[in-house]
Amino acid sequence: MMQTEDNPDGPLTKDAAAKMTADLTKDEDEFYDGFTRTFFSVNGELMVSEQQRQDAIALCKQVDKKAALACMAAFGGTDFREDLPKITVPALVLHGDGDATVPFAGSGQRTHTALPGSELRVIAVAPHGCNVSHPDEWNEALIQFLAK
Numbered sequence: 001m002m003q004t005e006d007n008p009d010g011p012l013t014k015d016a017a018a019k020m021t022a023d024l025t026k027d028e029d030e031f032y033d034g035f036t037r038t039f040f041s042v043n044g045e046l047m048v049s050e051q052q053r054q055d056a057i058a059l060c061k062q063v064d065k066k067a068a069l070a071c072m073a074a075f076g077g078t079d080f081r082e083d084l085p086k087i088t089v090p091a092l093v094l095h096g097d098g099d100a101t102v103p104f105a106g107s108g109q110r111t112h113t114a115l116p117g118s119e120l121r122v123i124a125v126a127p128h129g130c131n132v133s134h135p136d137e138w139n140e141a142l143i144q145f146l147a148k
Helices: 014-026 028-039 050-060 065-077 108-114 135-146
Strands: 092-096 119-123
Touching: 014 028, 014 065, 028 050, 092 108, 092 135, 108 119, 119 135
Parallel strands: 092 119
Antiparallel strands: none
């Protein structure tokens, strides 16, 4: 994910990662409020109910801040590029085409390309949290994949 000299197409810049870390460190409530809005939105439009977003915030608040910060560091800093081509089991890459948290071109498309023989399903007008916003499409793609 992290954009580096040897990964110029990484969708997460070091500055953006540092800002997320600083924002979470400064004010968890404000961070989770903003993060879940982006996580569940496409072009600024919330694709889930406000109750679903509040449920996600409640889940976020269950985690210790130290663990959340470590998760963010792992999310942004772990480089799977060498591991992906070694995967030999069937793989499904599901991605929302309106994902502003982890844009498709920088993640889903690259993952699909790096996974030999993977199947790609892009869910139209869907955010990062497309399993919640588009459960029917998500479940259909997963069930079809698992039935093979």
